[in-house]
Each structure stands twice: as structure tokens, then as C-alpha cells.
Amino acid sequence: MPPPVRPDADAVLDVRDLSVTFRTESGTVSAVDGVDLVLGRGEIVGVVGESGCGKSVTAMSLAGLLPSTATISGSVRLLGTELVGASQSTLRSVRGKQIAYIFQEPMSSLNPVLTVGRQVSEVLEVHQGLSRRHAMSRATELLQLVGIPSPKERVKQYPHQLSGGMRQRVMIAMAVAGDPQVLVADEPTTALDVTVQAGILTVLRELRDRLGTSILVITHDLGVIADVADRVVVMYAGRVVERAGVDDLFAHPRHHYTGGLLSAAPTPGRHASTHRLQEIPGLVPVLSSQPDACTFHERCPAADDACVARQPPLTVADDGLTAPDHLVACWHPYRPAAHSASEVAR
Template sequence: MTNPVLSVRDLSVSFRSDTRTVHAVDHLSYDVAPGEVLAVVGESGCGKSVTAMAVMGLLPPTARIEGSIRLGGTEIAGASEKELGRVRGKDIAMIFQEPMSSLNPVLTIGRQIGEVLRRHQGLSKKEARARAVELLDLVGIPAPAQRVDEYPHQLSGGMRQRVMIAIAVACDPSVLIADEPTTALDVTVQAGILEVLQSLRERLGTAIVLITHDLGVVADAADRVLVMYAGRPVEQAPVHELFAEPRHPYTRGLLGAVLRPGGEGKRRLPEIPGLVPSLDAQPDACNFAPRCAHADDQCTTRRPGFKAVSLDAGADAAHRAACWHPQETPVLTPTTQEAGQ
């Protein structure tokens, strides 16, 4: 990998209350190179969005953050609000979930896009409006000169999501975090949003951290995949390799539950038995062991390292898993074929 534009090392995030402490993220590390798309996947509650909010410095005061977050070589973990204000929207930006609730309903689209331009680039009101029109055109919104003066409720869900993208890329950030950018959108609109993100990556060389549940989106858009479970990283690999040869039992369970179109009648989808563990206390062992058919005494008493799945791989191995007994049998899913195309 070339020098990463975003580097996260041993990131841990916990939330304290009067009665308990929740460990939402536990020793997570990853790098993202310029122009790369890293997909972060896992079921709800595994820590994907909390990680993104920690990187952006948007967690509440009840959150305790440990570890390192370096943006372009500059440490931003623990930075003051003033320091973060200089880089948010300019060097790193985020596309939030639920664009209707993220956009201000009483301000026009143009004013909301123009705010970041005036703050970080010092544009006048007139210049910011003109640039907002250009950005709306860039993200594929028709009649941008008309839409710029409209309010969020006048736009469809897909258009509002495109507005969120326009705000996020207004200052050409080096890193873009996209948190579920295609959730609740129909397939056609979803394809349009992914096309916009790919276009921005190609034009601007933006590194993208794509948070999603949709493995089809991952196969179509990502270069590498990071799989999280209960706040911990469990597997990381190039997208084609992850779909063709998943090694962690949890990853295999996710891929095995993908719908297979046609010819299977009333086949019941396989499920991962058991429940997600409570995050009140992270065990010093494999936290997936209670749900794993291959778990033994070693799994329940010692925490596996996040290491290369191949004994022949070096220290910079691209495919890693946190498992004492990584599986080798391929898992055949529809997305395996998609990823290999």
C-alpha cells in the first residue's frame, strides 16, 4: 500500500453511564490509501458507525476514545473542537445516514452546500451559490440551477442523498466516509449513488470508507473489505479474495446467508446460531466462540491475534483474520461471481 491518507491504530471506544460501560469498538486498526475504497461490514451494533463518528470527532462527551487516528500524517485523535473544525468538511468529510434528518429542513439546498464553501474556501455568497450549482450537477441532480433554491422536502430520497454527497465533496476532501449511503433507496437510485461515488473517486482521487450491510454493494464498489463483529475486526482482505475464500466463521456465515436467485425452491436461509454478545465487557478470548461450531478450549480462553491467514505471507499480508482455526473451504454465493467479474 502507498502511504495511507487515513490510518487508524488500536482504536477503542467505550461509553460510560452510571451503571455500566459499553465497549463499542475494541482495538480496531486499518489504513486507507488515496483513491481506495475500503468497505466496512458487519451486522447492526458491531461498531461501524461508532468508528466513523470517532474518526470525525463527533462522539458525545460520554465517549472515551483510545488509540491513534492519523489524517495525512497528522494526529487528530484527541484534537480540540477548533482543530477538528479546520479539517472537517475540508480534508475529511462524511455522508450521514438518513439525509432527510441530516439536512436542515428550513434552509435551501444551496445555502447548506454554500456553508462549507464559505467557511473553508472563503467564497462570497454569490460565488458559493454558483459553486453549489456546479456540485449539484456533478452529483447528477437535474436542473441544478432550479434545485439549488429548493428545500429538502421538495426533493426525493435519492436526490437528498446526492445533496449530502455534494456537501461532503464540496471542498475536495482527501477522505470521504459514506455511512450507509444506499440504505432505503430502490435499486435504480442505489446504482446511481454508487456511480457518483466511483466518479468522485476517479476524478478527485478521494479515499472512501464505505459502511454498509449490502454485500452486493461491497462486491461492486470496494477494493478491500473489513469485517467487524461485536466491536472487533475479525477479517480483512481484498474484495475478490474475501468473497472467494472467506476464512473467519463469521464472515462465512454472512456470505452463506446471501439470497441465491432462482431454482432453490423454499430453501431456508442458513443462520448463525446464538446471539450477539453484550458489549458491557469484552472477553480476553474470541468473542464469536459461543456461536462458532469450530470453537475449542483455545478459542474460549485466549484472544486470537489479527494475523495473516497464510503461513507464507509476510508482515504486510493483505488477508488477515482473528481466528485460531481459519477455514479453507470456499463458500459459493452469488456475490462470489459478482466479485470475480
């Protein structure tokens, strides 16, 4: 068992040995295997990896949002309350109030026939017990909080009348309306242009700074991680393969998968004709069961018989360069040229 990143007393969200399997027509699929994750008060933790690595399944499992075909084991403690195996009434009481989600497709998440003000005010009526009049007034304040201009006019508009960036800000306003201690932002900048992405990330940082909200950011984009996260969890094939502070991870990545992600990320200042982006060969495997081997061995340039024979544990890197809380699951840790978070930040 790897050491916790934060003391339990400081944890708002404490996830231990979380595993998720799905029943399918072709058998059982293992999506998440033994994930440990701790989110401290007022902290932003990024979970990064390719599509199919299990990061969104991990996020959805925290508050019991997965379909009935999913089986969840392990422990998810939110402010001391165990959510794995909790009753539906318990889960309903924490959703929106203690933990809230910002989803990546606001146009499919927002109701097209209700004004955005009405949609935000409904959250306030349910979770804060406000009257409709007071809820609408507070909804206007929340739209202003998340940086929407002319909020008194915007509350009267419908989702299709807003830009993609404004719709995402409305989703953030709805998420914070219940005054949750934890926000889970699942790919919050997908399909937005770079300028709008930067604005959304600024809003997340300001929410943390002004409200003390703890935020879990799920993304495939290392630029997002570099811009907002305090710590990073790297996932591959349902497992955590590396975990570290953001500056430490970019300066001293120790898993070959992390190194591949960094090498594949465009870096400002590199000329396209002289610096070709590297790719990670192959695809994330779909696992009917978690193998004993390192799940990355088929794509890893350093793999040998040891990698095929046994799964590497998540342990302290302890190489004289990395911080004491830098954990890696690799038999032959990566030794790259140093990167910096500022090189790939938005």
C-alpha cells in the same frame, strides 16, 4: 501487531489500536477494541458487519464526533495529523475540509427550511471562502457532479421536494464541497430502492475516479461492498476479525463470521424454493468489557476450548490460497466453497 495493509507513505488515513468505551448508567461498555485500518490515496475501503458490531462508532470516532460519554484511545492520523486527543479547534479545522461525512438519513440531516442550494453553498462559504454568489454557482456545479438533473432548478428547491435518492446526492454534494481527501459514507444506501442504490454507488466510484478522493464505506450490506470496495474490513463485537482485498475475501473467506454473512446474502440466480438463506444464530453481544475469548465463539459452529480460552490474534491467513495481505482472527479458519464478488454485487 499485524502488518499494515499499505505502506505508511501511501496512507491518507492511518488508524492504529483504536478503542472506544462509553460510560452508561449500568457501567462501562466497550464498543471498539484495538481496530487497525489504513486508507490509501484514491482507495475505497468497506467496513462491514451487523448492527452493533462497532463500525459506525469507529467511523464517528475518527473526527471526534462521539458524545462526551465516549473515551477514545489509540491513534488516528489523518494526513499525518494526530486526531485522538486533538483540540476542538484542530478537529473543527479538519472536519469538512480534510474529512467529511455522508450520513444515512438525509431527511434528518438536511435543514427543511433552507433550499438545498443554500445548504451546499454554506459549506463552500465556510471551507472555501467563497462569496455567496460564487458559492451558489459552485453549488449548482456540485449538484451536476453528483448526477442531479436540472441542477439550476434543483438548487432552489427544499429537501421535501426531492426524492430520497436526490436528497442523498445532495448530502454527497455537501460532503465534497470542502474538497476533502477522505469521505466517510455511513450506510449511504439504507432505505433506498435497488435502482437508486446503484446510482449512489456509481456516484461514489466516479468521485474516487475523477477527484482522487479516498472513501471509507460503512455498511451491513455485502452487495455494497462487492460493488464499490477495493478492500474490506470485517468487524464483529468491536474487533476486526478479517481484512482482505475484496476479490480475495469473497473467493476465500477465512473467518466463520464472514462465511456466515456471505451465506446469509441473497445471490442472483438462486431459486428461493431450492436455496434457503442461512442465518447466523444469536446476536452480537453487548460488552461491558472485551473478554479474553473469541467474541464469536458462542455463535460459531467450529468453536472449541481454545476459542474460549484465548482471543485469536489478527494474523496473515497464509494458507496457499489467500493473498499475503489477507488477515484473519480465528483459531480454526473457515474453509468454504468459493464465492465471487460479482455474485452479490448490486
